[in-house]
Amino acid sequence: xxxxxxxxxxxxxxxxxxxxxxxxxxxxxxxxxxxxxxxxxxxxxxxxxxxxxxxxxxxxxxxxxxxxxxxxxxxxxxxxxxxxxxxxxxxxxxxxxxxxxxxxxxxxxxxxxxxxxxxxxxxxxxxxxxxxxxxxxxxxxxxxxxxxxxxxxxxxxxxxxxxxxxxxxxxxxxxxxxxxxxxxxxxxxxxxxxxxxxxxxxxxxxxxxxxxxxxxxxxxxxxxx
Amino acid sequence: xxxxxxxxxxxxxxxxxxxxxxxxxxxxxxxxxxxxxxxxxxxxxxxxxxxxxxxxxxxxxxxxxxxxxxxxxxxxxxxxxxxxxxxxxxxxxxxxxxxxxxxxxxxxxxxxxxxxxxxxxxxxxxxxxxxxxxxxxxxxxxxxxxxxxxxxxxxxxxxxxxxxxxxxxxxxxxxxxxxxxxxxxxxxxxxxxxxxxxxxxxxxxxxxxxxxxxxxxxxxxxxxx
Numbered sequence: 549x550x551x552x553x554x555x556x557x558x559x560x561x562x563x564x565x566x567x568x569x570x571x572x573x574x575x576x577x578x579x580x581x582x583x584x585x586x587x588x589x590x591x592x593x594x595x596x597x598x599x600x601x602x603x604x605x606x607x608x609x610x611x612x613x614x615x616x617x618x619x620x621x622x623x624x625x626x627x628x629x630x631x632x633x634x635x636x637x638x639x640x641x642x643x644x645x646x647x648x649x650x651x652x653x654x655x656x657x658x659x660x661x662x663x664x665x666x667x668x669x670x671x672x673x674x675x676x677x678x679x680x681x682x683x684x685x686x687x688x689x690x691x692x693x694x695x696x697x698x699x700x701x702x703x704x705x706x707x708x709x710x711x712x713x714x715x716x717x718x719x720x721x722x723x724x725x726x727x728x729x730x731x732x733x734x735x736x737x738x739x740x741x742x743x744x745x746x747x748x749x750x751x752x753x754x755x756x757x758x759x760x761x762x763x764x765x766x767x768x769x770x771x772x773x
Numbered sequence: 774x775x776x777x778x779x780x781x782x783x784x785x786x787x788x789x790x791x792x793x794x795x796x797x798x799x800x801x802x803x804x805x806x807x808x809x810x811x812x813x814x815x816x817x818x819x820x821x822x823x824x825x826x827x828x829x830x831x832x833x834x835x836x837x838x839x840x841x842x843x844x845x846x847x848x849x850x851x852x853x854x855x856x857x858x859x860x861x862x863x864x865x866x867x868x869x870x871x872x873x874x875x876x877x878x879x880x881x882x883x884x885x886x887x888x889x890x891x892x893x894x895x896x897x898x899x900x901x902x903x904x905x906x907x908x909x910x911x912x913x914x915x916x917x918x919x920x921x922x923x924x925x926x927x928x929x930x931x932x933x934x935x936x937x938x939x940x941x942x943x944x945x946x947x948x949x950x951x952x953x954x955x956x957x958x959x960x961x962x963x964x965x966x967x968x969x970x971x972x973x974x975x976x977x978x979x980x981x982x983x984x985x986x987x988x989x990x991x992x993x994x995x996x997x998x
Binding site: 595596597598599612613614615616617618619620625631632633634635637638639641642666671672673674675676677678679680681684685711712713714715 | 801802803804805829830851852853854855860861863864867868874876877878879880881883884886887898899900901902903904905906936947948949950951952953954955956982997998
């Protein structure tokens with residue numbers, strides 16, 4: 549199996565969402581998770597602009613130009629959905645009523661610090677949005693990311709180099725080569741691509757990373773492109 | 774005399790927006806931008822405005838046109854990054870030091886505005902603790918949770934977008950048009966609402982999302998968004 553592509557990482561994360569959970573998906577790769585939630589799970593997607601129960605993307609027949617999600621996509625509502633204002637939405641987020649938030653990440657540290665909002669591009673303005681509130685408020689914070697940067701540098705680090713979104717918030721990391729839990733003993737891979745050895749995994753991870761005793765091969769459907 | 778907050782044209786009330794005023798502008802992701810009012814405001818050309826809005830650079834919101842017209846001295850926003858690699862007009866003015874930026878996590882942003890309208894001068898929030906956005910702010914540990922003191926935001930004028938209104942100033946929103954509008958309307962001295970239609974009779978009470986007490990002027994645009 550080759551390293552997972554974006555859709556395969558999204559598929560893999562989606563398999564772990566428990567039935568009945570309320571989930572907020574961040575911009576970029578995490579939004580793709582909504583396409584792969586198993587049909588036997590009744591999940592409510594929260595969008596921080598004021599939706600509990602985001603449905604599929606709108607089409608020509610059911611589009612409402614005023615109904616958008618946090619990524620500005622025109623969406624629909626699922627049965628049982630509700631709408632509210634931004635202050636109420638962030639009360640829901642900060643108040644611990646969201647089970648899981650799945651966020652993109654530039655870097656995650658061994659203690660679960662998250663950096664995902666400011667990549668320090670000179671003169672480009674900041675964009676924090678709801679990331680800090682989600683990372684602090686959700687019961688669980690998962691990240692989805694490439695295991696390494698384009699030039700091969702590690703992104704699972706001892707300490708984050710980029711500005712923090714929140715300290716000690718990440719519980720689980722889905723990458724193109726592994727599923728990694730952030731534990732009190734540090735990073736622990738619970739799934740790893742079969743073609744990658746533990747030595748290779750460690751060479752691509754700055755912080756020490758161990759394998760769970762029941763570590764499984766990381767797999768995803770090959771036809772997701 | 775019977776209450777009637779409807780106005781034929783918004784020019785006169787917009788002309789009362791003075792140099793140095795703090796204005797709040799609703800809208801998120803393409804929904805709820807009061808672009809009809811913003812066009813009139815741009816032509817009225819008050820200077821040295823402080824702009825409180827989710828984004829300084831959203832392409833669908835005419836807030837960016839106020840920045841391009843050099844009418845804005847400071848922005849309080851959650852997003853200030855232009856799309857693409859080129860610098861946006863906001864980013865150029867920010868780099869040149871002619872515009873001040875206060876970047877706020879979206880949950881703290883909406884709650885600071887809500888607090889401003891609810892008579893709460895400040896509150897402690899866990900969001901942002903340990904990050905660059907909390908630098909210089911008072912912090913405190915409350916029940917084992919590290920928090921940042923966040924001050925309320927109030928304004929002179931709120932410009933918001935709704936779907937329907939009645940002559941009393943009650944506002945109904947179309948789905949996610951709501952976003953920041955209810956909080957902003959409570960936090961400003963004067964709220965001006967543009968809506969698709971403004972009717973003579975009272976809105977059905979259960980359709981009222983924003984009570985009339987928070988709204989000063991209503992103008993109908995006849996347009997869906």
